[in-house]
Amino acid sequence: MYLKKLDILGFKSFANKTTVHFSHGITAVVGPNGCGKTNILDSLRWVLGEQKTSLLRGAKMEEVIFNGTAEVKPMGMAEVSLTVVNDRGILPTEYSEVQITRRLFRSGESEYLLNRVPCRLRDIQELFYDTGVGAHSYSVIQQDMIDAVISDKAEERRFLFEEAAGITKYKQRKRIALRKLEATENDLLRLKDIYAEVQTQVRSLKRQYRKAERYQQELDQVKAWELYLGARRVRAIEAEKRELRAVLDELADGMTRGQTTVDRLSADIESERRRQTELEHHLVEIGAAVYEVTERAHALEKEISVLTEKRHSARALVERNERELAAMRERAAVLDRQQSEATALGERQRAEFEDTARQVADAENAQAEADRNLLAARASRETENRSLLELEGKLSSGKAEEDTLREQEQELAALLEDFRGQMESHRGEAQTAADQLAAARQKLADVTARKASAEQALADLTVRLESLLDLSGELAEELSSLAASLEAGQARKHLLEDMILQFDGYKSGVVAVLEEADRWEGVLGTVADRFVPQDGLEIAAEAALGDMAGYLICDRRETAERIIDHLRAESRGRIGILVPDTGMLNPVTRRPDLSAYPQFIGWLDQFISTADNLRPLMEAVLARTAVFAAGQDPAPILERLPFGFQAVSTDGRVYAKNIIAGGSDDAFPLFRRKEKVAEQQREIDELQARQADTHRRKNEVTAQIAAARAESGSLARGIEDIAEEMEAARAAIAEIEFRQRTLQADLERMDRERRQAGDKLERIRHRQYSLGLDHSRLAGQKDSLVSTMTATDERLADLERAAVLAADRVSRLQVAAVEARSRIEQTESRRTHVAELLDEIARATAEKTEEIGRAEQEISDSARRINELEAALRETFAERTRVTDQQAALRAEQAEIMDRLTGCEKQLKELRAERESLSDRRHEKEMRLNTLESEARAIGDRVREDYGVDVAAIEAPKPDPAVDDQDAVHILAEQKERLKEFGAVNLLALEEYKTAAEREKFLGEQLTDLTTARNDLQTTINKINQTARKLFHDTFEQVRGNFRKLFVELFSGGEADIRMIDPDDPLESDIDITARPRGKKLLSITMMSGGERALTAISLLFSLYMVKPSPFCILDEIDAPLDDANCRRFLRIIDTFSAQTQFIIITHNKITMAAADNLYGVTMGQPGISQLVAVRFSSDDAGTTTVDTERPIEIGARAGAGEPEPPRPRPSTKDREPEPEFELPQVIRDRLQQPAAPDAESDNAS
Secondary structure (H helix, E strand, C coil): CEEEEEEEECECCECCCEEEECCCCEEEEECCCCCCHHHHHHHHHHHCCCCCCCCCCCCCHHHHECCCCCCCCCCCEEEEEEEEECCCCCCCCCCCEEEEEEEEECCCCEEEEECCEEECHHHHHHHCCCCCCCCCCCCEEEHHHHHHHCCCCHHHHHHHHHHHHCCHHHHHHHHHHHHHHHHHHHHHHHHHHHHHHHHHHHHHHHHHHHHHHHHHHHHHHHHHHHHHHHHHHHHHHHHHHHHHHHHHHHHHHHHHHHHHHHHHHHHHHHHHHHHHHHHHHHHHHHHHHHHHHHHHHHHHHHHHHHHHHHHHHHHHHHHHHHHHHHHHHHHHHHHHHHHHHHHHHHHHHHHHHHHHHHHHHHHHHHHHHHHHHHHHHHHHHHHHCHHHHHHHHHHHHHHHHHHHHHHHHHHHHHHHHHHHHHHHHHHHHHHHHHHHHHHHHHHHHHHHHHHHHHHHHHHHHHHHHHHHHHHHHHHHHHHHHHHHHHHHHHHHHHHHHHHHHHCCCCCHHHHHHHHCHHHCCCEEEEHHHHCEECCCCHHHHHHHHHHHHHCEEECCHHHHHHHHHHHHHHCCCCCCEECHHHCCCCCCCCCCCCCCCCCEEEEHHHHEECCHHHHHHHHHHHCCEEEECCCCCCHHHHHHCCCCCEEEECCCCEECCCCEECCCCCCCCCCCHHHHHHHHHHHHHHHHHHHHHHHHHHHHHHHHHHHHHHHHHHHHHHHHHHHHHHHHHHHHHHHHHHHHHHHHHHHHHHHHHHHHHHHHHHHHHHHHHHHHHHHHHHHHHHHHHCCCCHHHHHHHHHHHHHHHHHHHHHHHHHHHHHHHHHHHHHHHHHHHHHHHHHHHHHHHHHHHHHHHHHHHHHHHHHHHHHHHHHHHHHHHHHHHHHHHHHHHHHHHHHHHHHHHHHHHHHHHHHHHHHHHHHHHHHHHHHHHHHHHHHHHHHHHHHHHHHHCCCHHHCCCCCCCCCCCHHHHHHHHHHHHHHHHHCCCCCCCHHHHHHHHHHHHHHHHHHHHHHHHHHHHHHHHHHHHHHHHHHHHHHHHHHHHHHHHHHHHHHHCCCEEEEEECCCCCCCCCCEEEEEECCCCCCCCHHHCCHHHHHHHHHHHHHHHHHHCCCCEEEEECCCCCCCHHHHHHHHHHHHHHCCCCEEEEECCCHHHHHCCCEEEEEEEEECCEEEEEEEEEEECCCCCEEEEECCCCCCCCCCCCCCCCCCCCCCCHHHCCCCCCCCCCHHHHHHHHCCCCCHHHHHHHC
């Protein structure tokens, strides 16, 4: 048996379908931290049925479903399929290949499939019982499992031994058997209670059955006489009925003749009434027509009024719109003038701008010409006197440059001032934006705090709602429990009342007397009723009294004698009677003092309550009985008791000198039955009060739940509103920040331009200073030469002035050109605004014009409609006049008909009076006939109801021919009186007794079957315990020996052992581990280093493998705490087991990677999504180890090539260093090329 492949889809970081093929030997899974290596192990554990989310590194099961990344949407389902090859028949199934699939949907639904057939989780768990494979078996080993193996939690360590011993299924069967045993015990207890109740019911029904038999015999005699007398009376009634019918026929003929005349008059009256009805119908129709015409007139008047009002409103709308149109036309005329003026002004400004541009060009040409003339003059001066010419040239140039620099200085100063103004304005706007940003951020913080507060309130409310729901469930369970207790209490109360009513437990003679208690004067009740013991002493009192507890108490000796005579004569059983007036019974002698004995409680008469007149009788009966505590030795008390005394224990054991009586029976005690009914009623009242209080609390909790749900919905809506406010605040912050960045960019630009202008101004001033120094030096030279060069100087001065003038004119014209362009743009903007206003006025004018048209059309339609309605109204008034005239004519005709009807009805009344006389006589005869029929029917119904026969169809014989019919009536009355003396008789007891007896027999059989089943289950549990104990003990001894050897091998010495804390109970005993590495003397394994603890745990785990190897084993970074030497020892053990076990190792250790037959690299080519790269090591014919690298596994792609390879010879570990024939994937190459380093550095390098 081995793993063939693992298919993963949507599980944790494996979003795409990934298939991992496993081969024989060792498979290593490598990759950087967080890439998803352990998710492969989690998927294996999950598909095998793991239910604990903590072992899957999650808080809830839905977290195993891929939750999406920034680029990939979340998935709605996780699915993992594991294919296992069952070639050795380890799994209890006929299939050679088994596929297990588990799916989980985000809605919470899940399903399991076994070979693509839906199944239960239990089916999968039972499939892997005692195979060493499962979600919690030692086939899956993680780092925390290493700690758990050698920790103080013995239950986790025990599970590994139980799995290796193969007793998991036995423990599961034992748990099932214990549950069945508990259920059987409960059923047995419940059945015993039911059986006891049924037995009591059968005894009660048996007495009722005998009474019902006697009653039935009397009832049969009553039936015979009632049938005879009833049949005789029915025959007499039939004869009288025939005579009455003849008289009725004569009366009927007279009534028929009178009825003919009445019918004729009635026909006339009916004809007149039909005519009257027709007239009334016509009057109603005409009245309806009058009403309809009047309503139509009112509707027309109302519609005319509405249309008139609408016409007035339309006219007002037309006038208002015309006024607005006039105003808009005036405004449009003004705007047209403004637009014309703006257009003309723009033309003039463009002409001025073009003229200024030409002037600028002319001035620039003139400046250029002046400059050329000046240069020519200076050139001529150089030919005459180079020194003087140079001097003059320098002076002239310095002067011109100074003027130019001065103008530039003025322009730059103005520009700097303008920059300062703009920057101050921008800084003000930036400060305003900063204030707005701070306010917006504060608002966002406030809204965020409000949202957090609301979410916290919602979370608190959710917790409170869950608490309320739990409380509601608890209250519902409490109500159910109270209802069951109340039902049981009422059942017990009814049982006690039935026992009191039916005198259950008393002898037949006592029952017979008590059923006719009113017949016997002086009967005071039974001993059990009148002598009331304290609570808890009922059994002692009944045991001490024995049969006397069921005796009657009668205050008259004569009555007692008559009762006994009656019972003997009627054969109704025997009876015992206590008579107080017959003298003291058993006069009390001096009672010994027994207070020194701790078991002595007191004398029984001290604990009995009764009436004062019965107390002497009670003391005479019970004063000689000592009461001692149950379970105590009565010998010291018995030694002190005189002759005729006795002792009784509280559990009903009676001791006399030579007699011990005790035991038990199923009968309910006779004492304190009425008191127990009252106690039971108090318990019922208390339960009902608790039930009402619980109902009230549940209603309050239900109201609180509804309020909490409403508040939760309100909070959720509030959170959504707050989220919208947060989005609005973030949008406002983003807008302000954008405006801030824009202002800051403008400020930086203006500051940069200001600095550039400042730098240029400094250079100009520095140049001016230099020019000033040069000018002073050259002025002296010029003064010495001025006399000789006057003419030349004047000419040069003229030329320089001309150049300066030209430059000034160019500057002024350039400024004028800029201003002209600005004015043109302003004029164009104003003209555009005016045009937009004109367009708006045009649209509004069109709308108002259209509205006026509609209003005028409405006015015209309303006028036309009003004319039509006024014509219709005139026609309606004419129609109403005509209909009113018809109504008056019909009412006159109706009055004539009423007069004729009055005459006919008077004649009809006289005829009916005569008919009433005949009818009264007929009614009298019919009443007598009905009386006779009712009597006959009553007799028939009574006989039919009581006896089920038709009295008219039978010939009932006379029960006693010697009895006269008059005497028969008296005999029947006496027999009925005797039936009444029976009192309440349960005739159903004749059938109920048989049914109850059959049920008692059935329940007895069921009781026997359940007892047998309980014994069988106990036997099964004992066999399971014996088998599991033997298997566990044998496995433990084998593991113990293996552990000692493996520990010495891994540690190169030392000693280790395992032992059971309680060897007498191996199935529940804790298992202790002791380990001492070579050269160390440790008091506890918790003092060992991490590597030593890991090696100790590995020794124990592989000791289990030696006893019961698992088909495959998954190891998750358990080599992390091992150094190189210990890692090689660990790999040698792995190598030993790899021949029969598949090993899948998740590791960061390069030595472990080198020892692997197959290597899977786990990467995240896309953030958040794991991807596999597969490498398989193989040996060529020359014994050289090579590495085959496969492409990254894509969706649906296979990770290996074909089926898993069969076992093959593997090179030794030291010769297994891989030498790739080509470049490996980077993640694997980095791992293989890393030097040996501590784990933390290795993880960081990954």
